Amino acid sequence: MSSDPHSSRRDARSSDGVTSVDEDWTQLRTLLLAPERTQLDELRERLDNRSVEPRDISRVLPEAFAMRGPGDQQMSTVLTPYVENGFTSTVRKSPQVIVDAIAPIMGPAIRQAITRALQSMTEALNHSLDESLSVRGLQWRLEAWRTGRPFAEVVLLHRLRYRVDQVFLIHRDTGLSLHHVAAEGVVVQDEHVLSGMLTAIQEYVRDSFGASQSQALNQFQVGEWTVWIEQGSRAYLAGVIRGNPPASLREKLRDVLDRIHAEQADALASFDGDAAPFQTLQPLLEDCLQAHYEAPPRSALKLWILGGAVLLVCFWWGWTAYQAHARWTHFLAQLKVEPGILVTSANPTWGGYHLEGLRDPIAKDPLSVMSEAGIDPSTVTAQWSPFYALDPQLIMRRAQVMLKPPSTVQFRVDGEILVATGSASTEWVKETRRLALLVPGITQYRDEALIQVVVSDLLNQVNRTVIHFAPGSTRIEPSDRPRLSALADVLRNLDQAVAPSGERVRLAISGSADDTGPAALNVELSRQRAEAVLAVLGGAHLGPSTTVTTGVGGGLDNRGASTQYPAQRIVTFQASIESVHHDSEPSRP
């Protein structure tokens, strides 16, 4: 008997109505299509459940932003409020994060603004230094002009000489040394310990003065060393500087510190004692080891200055010599035209001049000519020989000196002839005729036009003169004034006529009154009349050889009237000659 396993299997049904064949097919289908079925199930699941997976979005988000971003403001509009809120929240909660992020950007911008402000101050300083006119200042000004830099900057560069000996980069919180560089030849103590002590000192100062964490010790000075500290949010730079550093160095330190914070932000934030990452900062820190030394002497410039100085001295010497020569030439020309002076030799000597020549004793003093020409007399030695010059003006002067003519006599020189005019006493005329030919340069004397005046005649003219007055009056009548004027001329002639003989004229002016009225009044009236006449004559100084007295004429009666001229209201004159002997009286030769 045969059996069909398939039919038997097809017929065999399980208690729940599923045949064994169905189970086999199911099993087979499962074996063959399991992976696909799983995928189908997943696809079905995703189709049934349309929720978006974050993982899926993260895959496409950058591309989505990139596609929507350009030219589409909607994305910005949507995101702006969220960004603003997030930023505000960050500023409130963690301001330090923002500070750390923007410090490298803001630092240079702020410094640039400050630099601009300082630039105007520098210009003001420039103005203040404009007045400096020292040789060094001029040299610096020349350099400023040549290099196109402000003068103040050149001055600062020359004055501020410094060298950065060491630079420390120190972690701000721990005080641990991150990196350290030193200039060649600088003796360095333990930089780690120094970093710690620098930090400790800053903390000490901050605590001592109650300063906040944002305030810090930025500079201190020890002898010739200055330590400049630039504070950063995570680390600070300390530069040990010998000498006087310029402000630009601090800017340099600041720039370097900002760069370090920007480039090493992560390393600084996660610093845990390992300073190895900061070894790469070696070139940056070495860049801070700046030095400025005395500029080498510029021999060419010095030569220029020296040459200029020599030229200046030569010019000054030449100018002085030229002026001195011009003065000397002018002086010699003056001497040449001066009567009575004849220069025979004029030679320059070491530091002065030597003059030789002839000089009339009555000629002008050469020293006064020297002073007028602006020459120092002490620089001139002169040797003058005396002689008589025949210049007309000198002959005239010599005649005046030797003959002593009265003022009423006028001299004139015609060649070698001396002509006298005017009037003079007989004595003077006689004496002058004797002496005139002794005057050097005079060969002939003429006085035909000279009126001889006799002293006795003059005395008579004076003594005959009477001036009359009205009763009780001291006023001189107008009709008497011409007579008094003529009397004054006579008195002057008389004075000059007696002068050469050494005699003197005594003139007594006497007043008188009539016998009416009180006696005392008459006496006073007489005196006043005499004085009134004297006043009209020109006062008491009628001449150097005349002595004048006023008073009452003759004796007085009991009525106060003159007994010599009774009952007459007049003034009379009494002139007389008296001999007076004076040793000092100048005399004619």
Add this chain to the structure above:
Amino acid sequence: MIQKKICMLGGFAVGKTSLVRRFVTNVFSEHYQTTIGVTVEKKTVMVDQQDVMLMLWDLYGEDEFQHIRESYLRGSSGYILVMDGTRKATLDTARLLQQTVVRTVGPIPFVSIINKSDLQSEWEIDQPAIEQLREQGWPVFFGSAKLGQGVEELFGCLATMLLSPASPPRTCL
């Protein structure tokens, strides 16, 4: 090389400076301690074949007249509490200092040392007190500045704790 800032803390005249002076690179004189309250010194120790540079901030001894400047504690990776075995009061001071540090910079690693072990017969700090400290988690060492004992171990232990704070070595406890 790894650097760590360590503060030396303790009461007045417990021997902090004496303990470390013979073993450190000495640059500054003790004068600075009385002037600004701290002297910074340096000690290098080796932990697991790795050099660790300990920057020791030797703070002026705490007493009733002068308190430590808390700003000096800032940035510390660890600290050493020094007590004088012959003066029990220095233990109380150490406790207060430990609380100050925790308050200022948080629970950072530390070790303690009871100094003057050469004068153990005169000690006021007794064994129960020491046990109590250990129960509170204080690593307690004994040392003598005079004899130079215990210092290397002290620094070595602290350095080890600093490098692996999660699992302090058993020798420290």
